[in-house]
Amino acid sequence: MSVDTEISRQWTTRVRKGVVDYLPPDKMLPDTQPNYVASWIYVFGVTTLAAMIIVIGTGCILAIEGPLWWHHSTLGHFVNSMHLWSCEIFFFAMVVHLWGKYFMAAWRGKRAMTWITGVVVFVTSIATAFTGYVSQTNFDSQWISTQAKDGINSTGAGAFWNVLNLGQMLMWHIVLLPIVATLLVALHVVLVRHRGVVPPFDEAAIKAAKSGTAPKEVAS
Amino acid sequence: MSPSKKFRPDVDAPDWGGKYFPYDIVKEGTVALVVVLILVLGLSWLFSSPDDKQQTLQTWSQADPVDFATTAFTELNGTSGVAGYGAPYNNGGGEQSAYFLHLQKWMGVRIPVNTANDFVLYPLSTLANNPPVTNALHVWASASNAQQAAWMTAYGAGTIAYANGVVTNSATGTGPLPVMINGLTAMARQGALAAQIIQGNGFYSTDYTKPALFLADGTYLENLARAQNLGGDQWGMMNETGSWPGQPWLWAYTTLYQIPPYSTSWGGNADVAVWLTMMIATVILALLPFIPGLRSIPRWVKVYRLIWREHYKSLK
Numbered sequence: 382m383s384v385d386t387e388i389s390r391q392w393t394t395r396v397r398k399g400v401v402d403y404l405p406p407d408k409m410l411p412d413t414q415p416n417y418v419a420s421w422i423y424v425f426g427v428t429t430l431a432a433m434i435i436v437i438g439t440g441c442i443l444a445i446e447g448p449l450w451w452h453h454s455t456l457g458h459f460v461n462s463m464h465l466w467s468c469e470i471f472f473f474a475m476v477v478h479l480w481g482k483y484f485m486a487a488w489r490g491k492r493a494m495t496w497i498t499g500v501v502v503f504v505t506s507i508a509t510a511f512t513g514y515v516s517q518t519n520f521d522s523q524w525i526s527t528q529a530k531d532g533i534n535s536t537g538a539g540a541f542w543n544v545l546n547l548g549q550m551l552m553w554h555i556v557l558l559p560i561v562a563t564l565l566v567a568l569h570v571v572l573v574r575h576r577g578v579v580p581p582f583d584e585a586a587i588k589a590a591k592s593g594t595a596p597k598e599v600a601s
Numbered sequence: 602m603s604p605s606k607k608f609r610p611d612v613d614a615p616d617w618g619g620k621y622f623p624y625d626i627v628k629e630g631t632v633a634l635v636v637v638l639i640l641v642l643g644l645s646w647l648f649s650s651p652d653d654k655q656q657t658l659q660t661w662s663q664a665d666p667v668d669f670a671t672t673a674f675t676e677l678n679g680t681s682g683v684a685g686y687g688a689p690y691n692n693g694g695g696e697q698s699a700y701f702l703h704l705q706k707w708m709g710v711r712i713p714v715n716t717a718n719d720f721v722l723y724p725l726s727t728l729a730n731n732p733p734v735t736n737a738l739h740v741w742a743s744a745s746n747a748q749q750a751a752w753m754t755a756y757g758a759g760t761i762a763y764a765n766g767v768v769t770n771s772a773t774g775t776g777p778l779p780v781m782i783n784g785l786t787a788m789a790r791q792g793a794l795a796a797q798i799i800q801g802n803g804f805y806s807t808d809y810t811k812p813a814l815f816l817a818d819g820t821y822l823e824n825l826a827r828a829q830n831l832g833g834d835q836w837g838m839m840n841e842t843g844s845w846p847g848q849p850w851l852w853a854y855t856t857l858y859q860i861p862p863y864s865t866s867w868g869g870n871a872d873v874a875v876w877l878t879m880m881i882a883t884v885i886l887a888l889l890p891f892i893p894g895l896r897s898i899p900r901w902v903k904v905y906r907l908i909w910r911e912h913y914k915s916l917k
Contacts, residue, residue: 462645484904488890490614520653527817535873537704548807
């Protein structure tokens, strides 16, 4: 076997080729966009990502001194406030982004998986935020956890996922769910970049399709 | 789409054949990050964040000793919310279900809680140098089930009061119960009870399931919450203490709790009904691209014309 053949059969080579073929650098970081990408609605996707970075960053700062730090430190309380407000902005931007994508029917053109990963990110984010709320170690977390247990127990999940167990909830909040959310967001972004931003409805093609005169080669 | 397939406007999208314009995506991301950071700093500086102090068994029993003593008695006689809760805590039989789905019951008792023993009898047994309580516990343990039941019936019929540091009961024929309930209340007021209820994990613990369940069984915690509009029927799941925004993203989930039949005829099983509804709604949302009708709404309502108004203007 020649060296070239051996290299071409390497797992490393195949993975690199697969990655570059699926998402070449000019697609991952494009320097142009289609002309129709001209609306304020496009701001909310990147705003969601920016807020998420701040949520994770402030969460990391809170983790340095532990879960009780923010109760007795002015700086800790300020960082907690940043964690809260970045979380509120994160959800606000994500919900507007989601509604915007719905009204664009952004799943068109083989983008269904992009939509699905977006919805799963939304649900995962809700779970992540919830575990944060029950890990605050104050009156809020006591009330929320003792109320929420009934809903979660009613599904049977409470037998394994105990919202009154601070240690378990904190671990889910700062380790497991952020990992899942980050991976899902990365997948979502890769899918967006792979397929590109969904184009507008082609009203001429829709009209033609209705009248039975649609050109067969129009859509993909 | 293969040439032979019919064009489906809610599924297919033609590749863009029009113009492109320069767009600096890295610059956009950086600007967004800086703007959001400034916004977060501003909001944090202006509005801070809530941090209402936690409640403990000590603060509860000091603020409302009668509620504490009454709750402790219901934990002992098995009529408290947790005692009758069912899975995952015990076999109290209070599990929720929806039609043939008994999800809560099927998962079984995985976080065992015996309210009489865990919340009352065991903590009292740890009290050293308290002969009245030790004697009362001995009398209690030596009595027959029928005798214990008679004492509890009598105690339950009386009125619990608190004065001069002592919990009393107006009824007679209550056996050792007044000493036991008073002893537990005194223990809680001194701050010695929580540690005995958390017990079971040795030196360290990060699991506060039992004291939280005990605390939530009383009316004290709920009264504090309702005063801040945090009750389930007060949109409490998306509210926050004070005037801070809570979890507004739970609006749909919270709404279901406010409307019939979830708030009326399904009340006893409202939680499982709401959760199943939300699970189904989430699956529908995720699979929306494949659901005829729902996936056509964007094309029908034409909000997209507003979003892409520049594009459609350019076509004219």
